[in-house]
Amino acid sequence: MANFDHTFDVVIVGSGGAAMGTALGAVDEKLSVVMLEGTDKWGGSTAMSGGGMWLPNNPLMQRDGVADSREAALTYMEECVGSDYRATSRARKEAFVDSVGDLVHTAEKYGVKFVRAAEYPDYYPELPGGRIGRAIEVKPLDSKVLGEWYDTMRLTAPLPIMTDDVWLIQRAWSTWAGFKRGASLVRRMLGFVATGKRGVGIGAAFATAFFQAVVAKGGAQLWLDSPAEELIVEDGRVVGVRITRNGRTETVGATRGVMLAGGGFDRNDEMRREHHGIDQESSGNPGNLGVPISLGERAGAALELMDDAWWGASIDGAGDSDPSFIVGERALPYSIMVDQHGERFANEAESYVDLGHHMLEHDKDGAYWIIGDARHARRYMRTYAIDPRANKALKAEGKLAQAKSIEELATKLSMDPARLRATVDRFNGFARAGIDDDFARGKSAYDRYYGDPSVVPNANLGPLEKGPFTAYRVVIGDLGTKGGVVTDEFARALREDGSVIEGLYSAGNNSASVMGRTYPGPGSTIGPAAVFGLRAARFMASAG
Ligand SMILES: Cc1cc2nc3c(=O)[nH]c(=O)nc-3n(C[C@H](O)[C@H](O)[C@H](O)COP(=O)(O)OP(=O)(O)OC[C@H]3O[C@@H](n4cnc5c(N)ncnc54)[C@H](O)[C@@H]3O)c2cc1C
Known part of the structure; x- marks a missing residue:
């Protein structure tokens, strides 16, 4: 050896x-x-x-x-x-x-x-x-x-947060359960601080x-x-890895085996274009460049599912900043997602991977928007909307628009006002009836997890009728490949x-x-x- x-x-x-x-x-x-x-x-x-x-x-x-x-x-x-x-x-x-x-x-x-x-x-x-x-x-x-x-x-x-905090805190000031969860998070945080942790x-x-x-x-x-740069192979068996460490090449032998656990190719622009046909808007780790996948391939490994990712809708970032992956916000009432023509195209509350697939199928190069009315903004914590400086920058870049009426908003987004109005009217009818005849938003218990149970008859639907209306630009993002x-x-x-x-x-x-x-x-x-x-x-x- x-x-x-x-x-x-x-x-x-x-x-x-x-x-x-x-x-x-x-x-x-x-x-x-x-x-x-x-x-x-x-x-x-x-x-x-x-x-x-x-x-x-x-x-x-x-x-x-x-x-x-x-x-x-x-x-x-x-x-x-x-x-x-x-x-x-x-x-x-x-x-x-x-x-x-x-x-x-x-x-x-x-x-x-x-x-x-x-x-x-x-x-x-x-x-x-x-x-x-x-x-x-x-x-x-x-x-x-x-x-x-x-x-x-x-x-x-x-922060010492937990999964079930996230969806409840989003409605901390609109529901009792959300408020209680917010208070329990604050107590938990103070508990750590008070004990010097x-x-x-x-x-x-x-x-x-x-x-x-x-x-x-x-x-x-x-x-x-x-970084691992090469696999060392002897008589068909992988026996080690060549790395760069402290500025020099070193070899690390493995008597039992080498595990490639280097993540996906989330941030490799070239690989993303080759396999996904779009520029990456990933929320994944900046170090996930796909080199270890290529190392495996060079050692003779078969590859599969390279054209897929853990997709999800993300709010476009200002300038070079990363996009913001959204989950709960798009499931909450008083909001819709539309394409550049002002049409809904999927159940906004569905799982992120499904929504990503639907965005890719519908129009992989097009622009998307999440539109909410004043209640969506007032009742729910929207993680992407918290930072006023980011909002200012997004507005300047045309990735955020606000208007008193749906028609005015459509004009700002270069959409046909009548078409967006028709989309909103149709959705508002579903919201009042409690049934989304187009995409069944709110039908699954998964959708309702992120909904607002104080909104009836459907915790995921609420009519968009109270201005100002706000639109954030949405891109096809992911949590990794x-x-x-x-x-x-x-x-x-x-x-x-x-x-x-x-x-x-x-x-x-x-x-x-x-x-x-x-x-x-x-x-x-x-x-x-x-x-x-x-x-x-x-x-x-x-x-x-
Ligand atoms: C905001 C966010 C929230 C998410 N929430 C969840 C969740 O709740 N549950 C869930 O299941 N998934 C979630 N995901 C997805 C999940 O984080 C990833 O799919 C998962 O962590 C991948 O794990 P991994 O070990 O394969 O890769 P990673 O955790 O990314 O680790 C790979 C490591 O390998 C390193 N590396 C890369 N190349 C080399 C090299 N050549 N040599 C040495 N090291 C290298 C990288 O720098 C990195 O540190 C989330 C992702 C994000 C971004």
């Missing part, structure tokens, strides 16, 4: 959810392990994220007595994911569902504390096997445990807790500024002919998703990323 500058049992490219899941398994199997992070910040999109993990039939549900089963989970996945791809095979779905318990129990063994997002439905809860409350997340915790590693975490939300929640809580588990307690190493290396049920990289590339594994957005083209429930990316990472490590340990 070649001489390496360093040697570990398991070498992981990346430091997000897939990497942490792999490291957890390696630590638990008493294997030596290093996570190589290409940038100066660790945690990837995972640390920036909502931190939710869709883990059907998980131990927390069992402890709470919430009905679920392996069969229900698999039935649901077959219904909404299908089996059209190697990534979505029955064997991989079973592998995912069957290792949920292992992930949760192993993480708990190393001190990770989870809570359920008990009210969050699957994204198609009415399908056979659909449920409410399958997602879990790491409980908010004190990030001071990280010491100086805190400064290098890819942190975007340094620095609370973090959602994705940052995941990163903090898993870092503690695998690095601080488990002895895994994490190297920053260490979902195509990559084809893997089997142990996350082993596969060639086009189905044979295994010895020593090479991939998980998370570096690999083609077990969720195929859809998004079954909250946390459908981080859940499988961590589970398949863990499975890979277990396999590496058993394979010797």
Whole structure:
């Protein structure tokens, strides 16, 4: 075997959810392990994220007595994911569902504390096997445990928030439940501050807790500024990685295997244009450039789902600033989304991946707008509308318009006023009747999760009738890409002919998703990323 500058049992490219899941398994199997992070910040999109993990039939549900089963989970996945791809095979779905318990129990063994997002439905809860409350997340915790590693975490939300806070707080001043949740968040924040702690929640809580588990307690190493640039292959087996570290090339040998967990190609403009045909407006980690996907491909791995992503509507950013991914706002009453002609084109409240697909199908190059009336602005916290400086810049760039009437707004948006008026009148009729005859907005429990129950007869509909009316420009954004290396049920990289590339594994957005083209429930990316990472490590340990 070649001489390496360093040697570990398991070498992981990346430091997000897939990497942490792999490291957890390696630590638990008493294997030596290093996570190589290409940038100066660790945690990837995972640390920036909502931190939710869709883990059907998980131990927390069992402890709470919430009905679920392996069969229900698999039935649901077959219904909404299908089996059209190697990534979505029955064997991989079973592998995912069957290792949920292992992930949760192993993480708990190393001190990770989870809570359920008990009210969050699957994204198609009415399908056979659909449920409410399958997602879990790491409980908010004190990030001071990280010491100086805190400064290098890819942190975007340094608050001890939780998933179910987000949708309730949006209506903190329009509903009692929202107000109570807002007050409980303030209490939680003060509780951390009063005890000298620095609370973090959602994705940052995941990163903090898993870092503690695998690095601080488990002895895994994490190297920053260490991009993987080449795989080292000997006699057809991947045996290590060539990296740049401290300005020089170093080699890292892997006796058990190399895990490619370097995320998607979210921010690689060239790859985005090639595979998606649009300029990227991603909310993903800036370091996700797709290099580890290319490394897998160069080693002979098959790729799948490269034309897809975890799409979603996003408010266009001012200047060079990133777009703002929107979820709850477009489901709340007194608002609609329209295309450049002033026509609705989809159920605004549907899952983000579905809405993204609909935007792509409808007009992938066109402009879209979210229009709300005065009540939408007054009653609900719209994350994209909070910063007055951003609003000013958006207005100057023509990405935000306001007007006293729908007709005047249409003129400002270069739309035919009569056409937008007709769209609004039709929608207002649906709102009064409580049934959206065009797109069934508000029919699914998923839509209603983000709705306002104080608005009747439909919590997702409310007529647009009170000016001023506001329009924000919406683009096709995403939370990252979902195509990559084809893997089997142990996350082993596969060639086009189905044979295994010895020593090479991939998980998370570096690999083609077990969720195929859809998004079954909250946390459908981080859940499988961590589970398949863990499975890979277990396999590496058993394979010797
Ligand atoms: C705002 C936001 C909210 C989200 N909320 C959720 C949610 O609640 N639930 C959910 O399931 N998903 C959510 N997502 C999506 C989710 O965050 C990602 O799909 C997931 O974190 C991907 O995990 P990963 O481990 O594959 O990649 P990442 O977490 O992105 O980690 C990949 C890491 O690899 C590094 N890397 C890249 N190239 C190299 C290289 N050559 N060498 C070494 N390192 C390299 C990157 O810098 C990065 O740190 C959200 C995303 C965003 C942006």
